[in-house]
Amino acid sequence: MPFDFSTPPDRRRTGSLKWDKYEGRDILPLWVADMDFLSPPAVIEALRARADHGVYGYTVPTDEARQAVVDYCKKQYGYTIQPEWIVWSHGLVPALSIACRAFAKEGEGVLVCTPVYPPMLSCPLNMGRKLIPVPLKISGDQWDFDWPALEQAVTSDTRIFILCSPHNPVGRVWSRAELAQVAQFCTKRNLVLVSDEIHCDLVLDDSVRHTVTASLGPEVEARTITQMAASKTYNLPGLACAFSIIADPKLRATFSQAAQGLVTEINAFGYAGTIAAFRHGEPWRRELIAHLRANRDFLYDFIHTRIPQLKLVPMQATYLAWIDARALGVDNLQKFFENAGVGLSPGSIFGDAGRGYVRLNFGCPRPTLEEALRRMERAVAAHQAH
Numbered sequence: 001m002p003f004d005f006s007t008p009p010d011r012r013r014t015g016s017l018k019w020d021k022y023e024g025r026d027i028l029p030l031w032v033a034d035m036d037f038l039s040p041p042a043v044i045e046a047l048r049a050r051a052d053h054g055v056y057g058y059t060v061p062t063d064e065a066r067q068a069v070v071d072y073c074k075k076q077y078g079y080t081i082q083p084e085w086i087v088w089s090h091g092l093v094p095a096l097s098i099a100c101r102a103f104a105k106e107g108e109g110v111l112v113c114t115p116v117y118p119p120m121l122s123c124p125l126n127m128g129r130k131l132i133p134v135p136l137k138i139s140g141d142q143w144d145f146d147w148p149a150l151e152q153a154v155t156s157d158t159r160i161f162i163l164c165s166p167h168n169p170v171g172r173v174w175s176r177a178e179l180a181q182v183a184q185f186c187t188k189r190n191l192v193l194v195s196d197e198i199h200c201d202l203v204l205d206d207s208v209r210h211t212v213t214a215s216l217g218p219e220v221e222a223r224t225i226t227q228m229a230a231s232k233t234y235n236l237p238g239l240a241c242a243f244s245i246i247a248d249p250k251l252r253a254t255f256s257q258a259a260q261g262l263v264t265e266i267n268a269f270g271y272a273g274t275i276a277a278f279r280h281g282e283p284w285r286r287e288l289i290a291h292l293r294a295n296r297d298f299l300y301d302f303i304h305t306r307i308p309q310l311k312l313v314p315m316q317a318t319y320l321a322w323i324d325a326r327a328l329g330v331d332n333l334q335k336f337f338e339n340a341g342v343g344l345s346p347g348s349i350f351g352d353a354g355r356g357y358v359r360l361n362f363g364c365p366r367p368t369l370e371e372a373l374r375r376m377e378r379a380v381a382a383h384q385a386h
Helices: 042-055 063-077 093-105 119-126 147-153 176-191 249-258 268-280 282-306 333-339 367-386
Strands: 085-089 109-114 130-135 137-139 143-145 158-164 192-196 224-228 242-246 320-324 357-361
Touching: 042 268, 042 282, 063 085, 063 192, 063 224, 063 242, 063 268, 093 119, 093 224, 093 242, 093 249, 109 119, 109 147, 109 333, 119 130, 119 158, 119 242, 130 147, 137 224, 158 176, 176 192, 192 367, 242 249, 268 320, 282 320
Parallel strands: 109 130, 109 158, 158 192, 192 224
Antiparallel strands: 085 242, 137 143, 224 242, 320 357
């Protein structure tokens, strides 16, 4: 059945983080990573049914919720897991903090490749751990790991490697060979591998496939914390429900112990939404991918032909475009584009390697994207004229 990805829902006055930031101002918000689409009808129906029950007490994960995750991993990625491996949390940001708390002591190192999702930089620091950022490098028309830099950065007291797969914000889908190299690197140095795979169902290129890092083999699985959620793909972040897959019993026990006092019961609607998305959301997801792919291609073409001062390395996944605006010579890019009526994420929050970049969320109806790009085009043209 066809789903509607062309009508923008009115999100104003709903407590939307994305839209309330610019309340009362003519600024199109294309910053934080949630999409301006209705969630799948199956999810909406499941939430209504749960609301109709009328009792919203403390909840525990049900067998149905666990089995939905087990079945989804098998169906989507051929990855076989056991229900008891799943540890639930209110989101992947808390789960990142828990992992830092669990597997590194105060002052010990956490390795992460930048530019990267900002909480991957803040969570280690918030837990009193030492952040070790290593920039990715551009090789031709794609972003890659800088292995000599990683080898040089790792120290004897480094305990964790945080992997973003697919990578936010550069949009890379790491190949099986690249993931094997990451795993070998971690095995050699006895690092716990925290693999954030929340964007795994948002691969836009038919030529590549997401590989669950832990599926590479038993040795890799035994040191990997796989972090996932239905939230990005099915537009459910407000339901605050995520999970970590931890095969090794000792790692799982350590992680669960570190979560004490930080994670309480997940709300009933989070479980209901996740089950419905994983069980019945695939037709919606397929149409979403087609829409996002078309938006991405339109964005590429528009920037290349009409705003050539901006650069965009091809991206394979996510609905987040990582745009190089260094040629503009503008100190505060966020303010520059806000003055033009477009709210973007400043590259600086993704680490020093992101300075001079902006991130644009194209998970929106096409008219919204077109209007935003026209505003950006006018702003750049006016800037160049001066």
